[in-house]
Structure formats: C-alpha cells, structure tokens
Amino acid sequence: MTWQNWAGTVTADPARRYWPRTADAIADAVRDAAKAGLTVRALGTGHSFTAAAATAGAAVDLSNWTGIVAADAETGLVTVRAGTTLRQLNADLDTLGLAMPNLGDIDAQTISGAISTGTHGTGAALGGIATQVEALELIMADGSLVTVSATQDPDLFAAARISIGALGLIATVTLRCVPRFRLVADERPMPLEEVLEGFHEFAAGHDHFEFYWFPYGRNALVKRNNRVVASSMSARPPAPPAMPGWRRFLEYEVMENAAFGALCRTGRAVPSLVKPLGRVAAATLSARSYSADSHRVFVTPRRVRFVESEYAVPRDAVLDVLAELRAAVPRLAQPVMFPVEIRVAAADDIWLSTAYSRDTAYIAIHQYVGMAYQEYFAVFESIAATVGGRPHWGKMHTLDAERLAALYPKFADFLRVRDRADPGRRFANPYLEQVLGG
Numbered sequence: 001m002t003w004q005n006w007a008g009t010v011t012a013d014p015a016r017r018y019w020p021r022t023a024d025a026i027a028d029a030v031r032d033a034a035k036a037g038l039t040v041r042a043l044g045t046g047h048s049f050t051a052a053a054a055t056a057g058a059a060v061d062l063s064n065w066t067g068i069v070a071a072d073a074e075t076g077l078v079t080v081r082a083g084t085t086l087r088q089l090n091a092d093l094d095t096l097g098l099a100m101p102n103l104g105d106i107d108a109q110t111i112s113g114a115i116s117t118g119t120h121g122t123g124a125a126l127g128g129i130a131t132q133v134e135a136l137e138l139i140m141a142d143g144s145l146v147t148v149s150a151t152q153d154p155d156l157f158a159a160a161r162i163s164i165g166a167l168g169l170i171a172t173v174t175l176r177c178v179p180r181f182r183l184v185a186d187e188r189p190m191p192l193e194e195v196l197e198g199f200h201e202f203a204a205g206h207d208h209f210e211f212y213w214f215p216y217g218r219n220a221l222v223k224r225n226n227r228v229v230a231s232s233m234s235a236r237p238p239a240p241p242a243m244p245g246w247r248r249f250l251e252y253e254v255m256e257n258a259a260f261g262a263l264c265r266t267g268r269a270v271p272s273l274v275k276p277l278g279r280v281a282a283a284t285l286s287a288r289s290y291s292a293d294s295h296r297v298f299v300t301p302r303r304v305r306f307v308e309s310e311y312a313v314p315r316d317a318v319l320d321v322l323a324e325l326r327a328a329v330p331r332l333a334q335p336v337m338f339p340v341e342i343r344v345a346a347a348d349d350i351w352l353s354t355a356y357s358r359d360t361a362y363i364a365i366h367q368y369v370g371m372a373y374q375e376y377f378a379v380f381e382s383i384a385a386t387v388g389g390r391p392h393w394g395k396m397h398t399l400d401a402e403r404l405a406a407l408y409p410k411f412a413d414f415l416r417v418r419d420r421a422d423p424g425r426r427f428a429n430p431y432l433e434q435v436l437g438g
C-alpha cells in the first residue's frame with residue numbers, strides 16, 4: 001500500500017512494513033530488514049512536508065507502540081513509547097497532573113517524529129520539544145538497545161535528540177514535564193507596523209508570543225499566551241473565563257477551518273481574487289481572550305491542507321527578513337493564499353537544532369494545496385540564506401549537506417556520530433542523503 005504524507009507532497013512504496021508492539025519487536029524488525037538487505041525508516045504520522053520518513057525499504061510503523069511507560073510526578077520525568085501521539089500524551093499527562101512546557105500548533109504528530117525533526121512552538125525563553133528530552137532508548141543498526149542521556153554517551157545523546165531518524169529507531173523517550181498549568185490566551189488583530197515595531201518587546205514580555213501576517217492585508221493576528229499565576233503573586237489582571245464550547249467551535253472550526261477553506265478554494269479557482277480575499281480575511285479578524293489548560297491553548301485544529309517552508313533565523317535578523325519578504329511577495333507571479341507565521345525560541349545545545357546556539361525567530365510560509373508555491377518558496381529561501389537561516393527538517397527546502405554543514409557548527413560532529421552509530425547506513429533514505437550526505 002502506498003504511503004503518503006499529510007500534505008500529499010510525498011509518496012512512497014515500502015518494500016516491507018512492520019507494526020511492532022514491543023521494543024524487542026522493533027529490534028526484530030531492524031534485524032529482519034537487515035537480513036533482506038533493506039534500509040529502515042520509522043513512520044510517524046506523516047506530518048513532515050519533506051520526505052524525511054519516506055522509504056522504499058522497510059517501514060516501521062509505531063502506531064501500536066504507544067502510551068506512558070513510567071511517570072514520576074515529583075521530578076516530572078515521564079517515559080513514553082515512541083509511537084505515542086502528542087494528543088494522547090497531553091491527555092495522559094493531564095491525568096497525572098503534568099504537562100509539556102511548550103507545544104507547537106497541532107498535536108497529531110508522534111512524540112518521536114516531533115523531536116526527530118526539531119518541532120517547536122513559541123516562547124522566547126523556551127526551546128523546542130527536543131529540549132525537554134532527558135533520555136532516549138534507541139534500537140541501533142545491529143538490533144541492540146542502548147539508552148542515551150547527558151551522562152550515558154553524551155555525544156550520541158546530543159546527536160540523537162534531533163536526528164531525522166538517522167542514528168537508530170527511538171523506542172522510548174523520557175521527557176521532563178512540568179506541573180499542569182493554564183494559559184490566558186489573548187488573540188487580536190493589530191496593525192502590522194505596530195507588531196513589527198513592538199516585536200522584541202512582545203517576545204520578551206509574554207510567555208508565548210507569535211503572529212500571523214496576511215500578505216495582502218494591513219492587520220496581523222497577534223497571539224499572546226501567558227501562564228496563569230496566583231493573583232497574589234502577579235501584577236497581571238485576573239484570568240478571563242474559559243471559552244464556551246460553541247464559541248470555540250465557531251471561531252476555530254467554522255472561521256479558521258470551514259470559512260477559511262472556502263476562501264482558499266475560491267482563491268485557487270480564481271487566482272485574481274486571492275489578494276482581495278486576503279484583505280478580507282485580514283480585515284475580519286476578531287479579538288478573543290480566554291483561559292484554558294495549556295495544551296488546549298497551544299493546539300488548534302488544522303483541517304485546511306497546505307504546503308509549508310520554515311526557516312529559523314537569528315532573532316535580531318527577523319525584521320530585516322520580513323521586510324525583504326514583504327517587498328518580494330507583491331512581485332510574485334502567483335498570489336499567496338496563506339498567512340506567514342512568526343514565532344520565537346531560546347538558543348539550545350542540540351547539535352542539529354535549528355535554534356542551536358542562537359536565540360531564534362521562526363518564519364513559516366504556507367500555500368494552499370494545489371496552488372503554485374515554487375517561486376514563493378525559492379524567493380523566501382534566498383532571503384533566509386542571507387542571514388544564515390536554517391530550514392526546519394520537516395518542512396520544504398532545497399538545501400543539501402554542503403550548505404547545511406556551513407549553518408551548523410556541530411554538523412561534522414553529527415556526521416562522526418552517525419558513522420559510529422550506523423556505518424552501513426541501515427537508516428538511510430534519499431532525504432538523508434540530501435541533507436546529511438551518503
């Protein structure tokens with residue numbers, strides 16, 4: 001059966017598939033594939049826009065290998081099986097009184113797919129999901145199981161937290177979670193100029209700040225989410241109430257998905273309408289403020305399919321990049337249907353993290369499926385290149401190992417660890433050949 005990713009941009013026909021239910025069975029799959037001379041890839045939920053998971057060899061589907069193995073509410077350390085989706089993880093953590101400190105936009109991905117590509121949310125003082133990893137159990141190319149952490153093979157740990165599956169199959173992930181918390185969400189339209197002017201202040205002043213810029217509109221949608229803290233300890237006003245279910249449905253399902261989907265279909269059918277429709281979408285944004293459990297605020301449904309490219313740039317360069325992009329968009333031959341999303345993250349120490357060693361801003365560009373995106377993405381890529389932009393490992397880009405080596409100070413160290421962990425390239429695929437070399 002042909003495998004396809006969420007965006008429909010990548011298909012593959014694995015020669016064999018395995019659905020292991022135990023760590024031993026994952027190891028058996030690797031050994032069995034090796035006997036047949038096949039390369040091996042783990043399948044997450046296919047939410048990468050790149051061909052990261054694609055294989056013509058053996059595909060190891062971990063959807064039967066889910067759930068929490070161990071949890072310590074005192075330390076917040078939680079060990080989870082690799083195929084667990086973030087949705088299930090969030091629900092299970094909730095019942096333990098725990099939560100992930102930060103999350104991205106959606107919760108459909110597996111924990112191991114999310115960390116392997118450097119999935120992130122937003123927060124100037126926070127890193128991506130892989131920074132929450134304290135230990136990993138890996139099935140290596142010979143089928144052996146090794147545990148890595150900051151004290152057990154620290155080099156392999158620094159490489160394996162974000163490895164695009166190049167070093168082995170992750171069997172379990174141990175995460176450092178935090179006590180469950182609520183967020184106050186504040187989402188409102190603001191003039192783009194005002195958002196850009198206040199960007200660094202907003203990023204520093206809110207736990208989770210991001211904004212969406214609608215390429216042909218004057219307004220941006222600004223999201224500022226902050227942790228609810230006991231009112232006696234806080235100068236912040238009291239938290240607003242939860243959003244009623246009907247309003248959540250209306251705003252997120254009807255407006256952001258059904259109505260926006262209809263706009264997109266119209267724009268795809270009649271491209272000359274894209275610019276006026278974009279202006280309408282930006283002008284009709286409304287303000288909302290509510291409080292909810294953290295994961296309910298972080299995650300929103302994304303039912304309208306799109307393609308995406310995202311670059312991590314040094315935070316200080318973000319305004320220059322956006323200025324260039326704003327100048328370039330009106331000159332594109334084909335109009336842009338989707339907004340641009342801007343987020344932030346703290347520097348971290350994971351070798352292939354897009355935020356390695358630098359405070360980062362993420363700029364994500366999108367286009368509705370079925371509409372031309374190539375020129376737009378190429379122009380964006382060339383702008384990002386001028387400031388040393390690093391592409392998200394799971395989102396569309398054309399960089400190869402040579403160019404990526406110049407962007408990552410620890411790239412050669414990663415390759416050295418890869419040579420040690422997988423000298424025979426059992427875990428290779430064409431995407432890894434592109435971004436890491438053979």
Ligand SMILES: Cc1cc2nc3c(=O)[nH]c(=O)nc-3n(C[C@H](O)[C@H](O)[C@H](O)COP(=O)(O)OP(=O)(O)OC[C@H]3O[C@@H](n4cnc5c(N)ncnc54)[C@H](O)[C@@H]3O)c2cc1C
Nearest residue numbers: 042044045046047048104105109110113119120165170394
């Ligand atoms: C609608 C949508 C919203 C998104 N939002 C965000 C966002 O907010 N922030 C962000 O940063 N990204 C975002 N992404 C990108 C997404 O988080 C990543 O592409 C992520 O990798 C997808 O996880 P997955 O489970 O689908 O993994 P897949 O795409 O299936 O696989 C990704 C990689 O991980 C490897 N892998 C999976 N499991 C294992 C394992 N057990 N051991 C070793 N390797 C493994 C695969 O082989 C592959 O190389 C979004 C994508 C979509 C489609």
